[in-house]
Amino acid sequence: MDERERLNRLRWRCTRRAMLEMDLLLGDFLDKKFSALTAEQADAFIVLADMEDLELWPLINGSRECADSVQADVLALLRHVRVK
Structure with missing residues (x-):
């Protein structure tokens, strides 16, 4: 799979979520x-994007701790994204 196809698949996973908020944030x-x-960090983001919304949302909003330090770094970056 080439890089463009990999990014397109990731975009699909980021913007076709159960929660609109997650679509906007991850996209x-x-x-x-x-x-x-x-x-x-990119690999950690891909792992996070593969999680179900109900599992990922508490990590993003900080109500649940993340055990993986690289994922925790990516989550900190996610918390600072300004959604359109």
Whole structure:
């Protein structure tokens, strides 16, 4: 799979969520911040994007702690995205 196809699949996962808020947040993060992530952070974001909304939302809003330090860094970046 080439990089463009990989990014298109990730965009699909980020913008076809059960919660509209997650569509907007993850989609904007992908557009604004993803290209600046390290490879390790990008992989962590992909893992987060694969989570179900009900599992991911508490991590984003801080009501549940994240055990993985790289994912925690990405979550901190997600919390600072300004949605359109």
